[in-house]
Amino acid sequence: MSTTPRRVRWLIPIVLLIAWLGIGGGLGPYAGKLGEVATNDQAAFLPRSAESTKVITAQRAFRQDETVPAIVVWTADDGGPLGAAQRGAADRALASLAQDPGVAGRVSPALASQDGRALQAVVQLRPDLDDELPTALDRIRAAAEGVPGASAQVAGPAAAQADLSEAFAGIDGLLLGVALMAVLVILLLVYRSVLLPLVIILGSVFALSLACAIVYVLADHGVVRVDGQVQGILSILVIGAATDYALLLTARYREELVLSTDRFTAVRAALRQSTGAIVASAATVALGLLALLISDLTNNRALGPVGAIGIVCSVLSTLTFLPAALVLLGRAAYWPAKPPSTDRGERGTGIWHRVAKLIDQAPRKVWAVALVGLLACAAFAPTLTSKGVPLDEIFVNDAPSVAAQSTLAQHFPGGSGNPTVVIAEADRAEQVTEAARRTEGVASAGALTRAARPGGGKPFVVDGRVRIDVTLQDAADSDAAKATVARLRDTLHAVPGADAIVGGYTAQRYDTQNTAERDRTIIVPVVLAIILVILTGLLRSLVMPVLLVATVALNFVATLGVSALVFEHLLGFTGTDPSVPLYGFVFLVALGVDYNIFLMSRVREESLRHGVRQGVLRGLVATGGVITSAGVVLAATFAALGVIPLAFLVQIAFIVAFGVLLDTLVVRSLLVPALVLDIGPPAWWPGKLSRRLEETDHSEDERAPAD
Numbered sequence: 001m002s003t004t005p006r007r008v009r010w011l012i013p014i015v016l017l018i019a020w021l022g023i024g025g026g027l028g029p030y031a032g033k034l035g036e037v038a039t040n041d042q043a044a045f046l047p048r049s050a051e052s053t054k055v056i057t058a059q060r061a062f063r064q065d066e067t068v069p070a071i072v073v074w075t076a077d078d079g080g081p082l083g084a085a086q087r088g089a090a091d092r093a094l095a096s097l098a099q100d101p102g103v104a105g106r107v108s109p110a111l112a113s114q115d116g117r118a119l120q121a122v123v124q125l126r127p128d129l130d131d132e133l134p135t136a137l138d139r140i141r142a143a144a145e146g147v148p149g150a151s152a153q154v155a156g157p158a159a160a161q162a163d164l165s166e167a168f169a170g171i172d173g174l175l176l177g178v179a180l181m182a183v184l185v186i187l188l189l190v191y192r193s194v195l196l197p198l199v200i201i202l203g204s205v206f207a208l209s210l211a212c213a214i215v216y217v218l219a220d221h222g223v224v225r226v227d228g229q230v231q232g233i234l235s236i237l238v239i240g241a242a243t244d245y246a247l248l249l250t251a252r253y254r255e256e257l258v259l260s261t262d263r264f265t266a267v268r269a270a271l272r273q274s275t276g277a278i279v280a281s282a283a284t285v286a287l288g289l290l291a292l293l294i295s296d297l298t299n300n301r302a303l304g305p306v307g308a309i310g311i312v313c314s315v316l317s318t319l320t321f322l323p324a325a326l327v328l329l330g331r332a333a334y335w336p337a338k339p340p341s342t343d344r345g346e347r348g349t350g351i352w353h354r355v356a357k358l359i360d361q362a363p364r365k366v367w368a369v370a371l372v373g374l375l376a377c378a379a380f381a382p383t384l385t386s387k388g389v390p391l392d393e394i395f396v397n398d399a400p401s402v403a404a405q406s407t408l409a410q411h412f413p414g415g416s417g418n419p420t421v422v423i424a425e426a427d428r429a430e431q432v433t434e435a436a437r438r439t440e441g442v443a444s445a446g447a448l449t450r451a452a453r454p455g456g457g458k459p460f461v462v463d464g465r466v467r468i469d470v471t472l473q474d475a476a477d478s479d480a481a482k483a484t485v486a487r488l489r490d491t492l493h494a495v496p497g498a499d500a501i502v503g504g505y506t507a508q509r510y511d512t513q514n515t516a517e518r519d520r521t522i523i524v525p526v527v528l529a530i531i532l533v534i535l536t537g538l539l540r541s542l543v544m545p546v547l548l549v550a551t552v553a554l555n556f557v558a559t560l561g562v563s564a565l566v567f568e569h570l571l572g573f574t575g576t577d578p579s580v581p582l583y584g585f586v587f588l589v590a591l592g593v594d595y596n597i598f599l600m601s602r603v604r605e606e607s608l609r610h611g612v613r614q615g616v617l618r619g620l621v622a623t624g625g626v627i628t629s630a631g632v633v634l635a636a637t638f639a640a641l642g643v644i645p646l647a648f649l650v651q652i653a654f655i656v657a658f659g660v661l662l663d664t665l666v667v668r669s670l671l672v673p674a675l676v677l678d679i680g681p682p683a684w685w686p687g688k689l690s691r692r693l694e695e696t697d698h699s700e701d702e703r704a705p706a707d
Contacts, residue, residue, distance in 0.1 A: 009264055013324035020321040024206040027213035031176070031235070034212050035168075037219040038226040047296045050511035051489070055503020058423040061462040062448055067104045067124035070137060071156035072144050073408045074110070074119040081116040082150060089147040090119050096143050102129055102136030118411035119150075125158050134162045155404035163399040167645050168228030175232055178643050179239050180205070182636040187243070190629045192337045196250065199325045199333065204242035207317035211238050211310040218305075225302040232644060233303060233652070234310050240637035241285065242314035244630040245278045246322055248598055251626035253326055254334070263330040267323050277601040278315060280538045281594040286311040287530045288590035292582075294526060295519045297512065300579060352624030356617040359674045367674035370666055374554050380561035383568075385575040386516070388509050389647045391477045393573055396645040409475050413443035418476035419469040420485060420507060422492060424500040426461045429468065432498050436470050439491050441484030445470040472506065482510040516578030524585060528553070531593050539600060541684045547675060548600065552592035555667045556585055559659035566654060577648045584655040591634065591656075592663040595627050599668055603676065604684075612684075616677045624669065631664025 046053045074090055076082050090110035097103050104126045110119040129136055137154055144152035180201060187197030211234065218224045252274045256266035289311070292304035326333055359366050392402050422445075424432040429447050436445035447459035448467040459466045470488065474480040485507045492500035528549055535545035560581065567573040602623050607615025638660070641653035676683050 013327040016320050016324035017328065020203075020206050020317070020324075024202070024209050027209040028205075030213040030216045031208055032173075034216050034219075034226065034231055034234075035228075037216055038168075038228060038231050046298065046508055047511050047515040048298065049296060050508075050515060051501050052503035052507040052511045055421050055423055055501050055507070058465065058501065059421055059467055059503070061465070062460060062467045068127050068129075068133075068158045068161065069156045070123045070125055070140055070154050070158035071404070071408060072110075072121045072123060072140060072152060072154055073404055073411075074144065074147055074150040074152050075407060075411070076117060077149050077151055079117070082112065082119055086147050086150055087112065087119060090121065090144070090150075093143045093146045094121050094123070097123060097140060100136070100139055102126055102132065102139065113411035115411055118407070120408060120412060122156070133158065134166070137162055153400065153404035153407055155401055155408050159401035159404060163395060163401045164228070164646075167395060167399075168232075174643055175640055176208075176235050176239075179236055179637045179640040182640060183239060183243055183633055186629065186633050186636060190247075190625075191334065193334045195329060195335055196333045199322070199329070200243055200246040200250070203246055203317045203321045203325070204239045204314070206321055207242045207313040208235060208238040208310070210316070211313040214309050214313070215306050218309075224305050225298060226306060227299060227302065228644075229299065229646075229648060230303050230306050232641060232649060234306055236637050236641055237307055238310040238314050240634040241282070241311055242317055243633045243637070244594065245282070245314060245318040247626050247630045247633070248278060249274050249318060249322055250326070250333075251623075255622075257331060263327055267327050270326075271319070271323055273605070275319060276538065277597050278318060280534055280601075281597045282311050282315045284531050284534050284593050284597070285590040287534070288527045288586050291523050291526045291530060292586065294523055295582075296515045297519060297579065300519065300582065303583075350621075350625075352621045355624065355669060356620050356673075359620070359670070359677060360613070360617055363674040363678040367671050367678060370671040370674070371554075374558040374662075374666070374671070377558035377561040378554065380564050381557045384560050384564035384581070386578050386581050387479065387482075387513050387575050388477065389573065389575055389577055391475070393575075393647050396647060396650055413471045413473055418505040419471050420488065420502060420504040422468040422470055422488075422500055422502050423465055424468060424492070424495075424498045426459065426464050426466045428495060428498040428500075429459050429466045431495050432492055432500050433468055435491050435495055436468065436488060439484065439488050441473050441480065441487065443471045443473045470504075476504075476506045477509065481506045482513070485510050513578045516582065520582050520585075523582060527586060527589060531589065535593065535597070538597065539604060539684075541686070543679075543683050543685045544600065544676075547679075547683065548593060548596045548672065549589075551667050551672055551675075552589050552596065552663060555592055555659060555663045556588045559588060559655055559662060560584070562658060562662075563651070563655050566658075567651065571650070571654075573647060573651070576651050580648065580651050580655065583652055584659065587638075587652075587656045588659040588663070591660060592667065595631060595664060595668045596672060598627050598630075599623050599672065600676075603673075607684075612680050613677060616673050620669070620673050627668060628664055631660050631668075635660045635664075 046056070072094070074082065074086070076086075087110055094107045094110065097107050102125050104124045107124070108122045110121045112119055123140055125133070125136055137159060141152060141154055144154070183204070184197055184201055187200060188194075191197055215224060215226060215234065219226045249270055252270035253266055256269040256273075257263075260266045260269070286308040289304045289307035292300045292307075295301050295304075391405055395402055422432060422436060433445050433447060436442055445468055448469060449458060449460055472481045472484050474484065485502060485504075489502045489507075492498060492502060531549055532545050535548060536542060539545060563584075567576065599619060603615050603619030605615075606618040606622070609615070610618060635657040638656040639653050641649045644650075
């Protein structure tokens with residue numbers, strides 16, 4: 001071989017490595033800067049076409065000064081009534097806040113509850129406080145604590161926003177650190193080497209840097225929308241996916257090193273054998289995520305392109321940076337361990353040989369037992385409630401805003417602090433207000449006045465429209481309150497000429513729940529169709545793709561069943577966010593198919609050489625270790641979402657982590673191989689491979705089991 005081609009062979013991986021080092025060094029800071037373009041304003045993530053979303057747009061005209069309300073609530077230390085002296089002290093404390101730099105406009109006086117045991121007041125804060133909001137709330141608490149014999153708490157949108165920002169404060173550092181540490185520990189145990197785990201983690205960090213930089217630019221220009229949830233899922237998804245793809249590639253590279261002493265030949269062979277499976281697997285996840293663009297929920301549509309960008313960057317890093325690093329390191333990548341001396345897993349007595357032997361001896365019994373177990377878990381899926389998480393369960397820890405809202409609800413109407421907002425024609429204000437008051441479940445209703453509060457003057461009219469605030473009797477996050485909103489809409493829509501629309505917190509939850517149910521009925525079939533098309537093209541079969549999709553779908557339902565039991569009886573959740581089942585479906589089905597793609601692409605490869613029976617057994621033995629390791633890594637990375645104290649992310653973390661492990665250890669390891677072995681060549685129908693395998697399998701019956 002001439003020296004020039006050899007220099008070129010070395011030059012390509014060196015250039016790739018330098019390029020990725022530049023990407024990591026130059027774009028790495030964007031992983032931390034992504035929070036600068038993220039928004040945690042939940043009103044921005046409502047259904048586009050929902051009535052409550054239209055109300056948000058309409059009510060902006062009634063904001064004489066853009067503000068964020070904080071609700072101060074006082075209760076007596078001894079649980080008794082609050083006297084006139086305490087009410088006076090509360091008014092003086094509120095008056096002292098009038099000159100506070102964070103307060104906008106006049107502070108309302110303290111109002112007593114009907115039972116006389118609590119006071120409440122609304123303090124309007126400037127909307128541009130951002131990082132200064134917690135400090136402003138601390139000043140409000142300090143002033144409010146000056147009431148003798150009473151305890152003060154702060155509820156309302158401002159307090160909830162501060163708690164939400166604090167919860168997401170760990171996205172940039174803590175979440176990423178926990179995920180990377182978990183991956184490192186698992187890789188060290190898998191490879192028993194030092195260099196290769198570090199190289200794989202470095203590749204995933206480079207992929208995340210590139211993804212965050214792209215998302216940052218798009219979000220800064222308003223092309224995509226990012227919130228704390230999307231930001232956290234992006235980090236976990238990229239780290240998990242990049243590591244999974246790297247495990248598959250390095251496993252093939254290890255095998256090829258046994259057959260060839262030339263590192264370039266080994267890397268080329270590993271790329272040739274694994275690129276198809278990696279790209280097909282990534283396509284299922286990316287296209288599954290892009291199917292979320294069909295959703296009418298803005299946060300679902302936000303996750304779609306952001307997640308797809310992360311997957312593409314993961315594949316790009318795996319197929320360029322990792323091969324370059326493997327070429328430059330050669331066998332030293334596995335130091336201090338050494339690549340195996342056996343060939344392609346055909347000999348040995350490891351755990352996967354024993355699993356293969358078990359399936360070979362009784363395939364029907366194996367898949368029947370696995371199927372019964374999954375169906376038993378799936379039987380509990382209908383008990384999972386996805387109507388939304390109550391306010392007191394949104395945060396896993398005891399958030400101050402949640403405790404304050406609970407106190408407020410004990411002494412004032414359940415909807416206090418979260419009024420239902422009605423926008424209607426001004427000349428029908430009295431009829432609309434009276435109709436609202438007569439509606440079952442409504443505590444009070446009044447038109448907004450120039451003083452920016454209901455009642456006490458003429459209605460504030462903007463462009464011929466008025467705003468009417470309706471206080472509900474039940475807690476704003478309850479099913480009873482949602483039912484009241486539905487009745488209220490029916491009643492007010494029937495007022496002639498009022499053109500009334502109903503929004504507010506409860507209406508937003510009601511609309512989000514209905515939209516999420518609609519999304520599931522549309523997006524689930526679309527995702528399944530996408531996956532079927534990809535599997536059909538990869539495996540060149542119709543029966544096999546249907547079989548694989550059916551098994552991962554069953555795994556998803558079984559996971560929901562187990563989650564229902566765990567959430568209710570172990571974690572104490574009474575429900576899940578409406579988007580949780582859809583997120584769980586997209587991740588579990590797409591990622592579950594990933595592992596089946598890794599397995600069945602290898603089974604197909606081996607079946608072409610040895611027939612279905614030997615192909616299944618050899619494919620399982622060859623991929624068992626790497627796919628199980630990949631599943632454990634992905635489960636660990638998603639489990640890291642649990643460090644963010646929000647019920648939504650904790651629920652997603654459990655569903656995906658448990659579901660991936662169930663898929664890896666039961667569905668992919670037992671159910672699918674046993675089914676394919678039991679079905680035989682017809683599983684590959686109608687392709688040419690099916691006929692070839694039928695001919696090959698005639699001679700397989702006389703062969704001894706492969707162990």
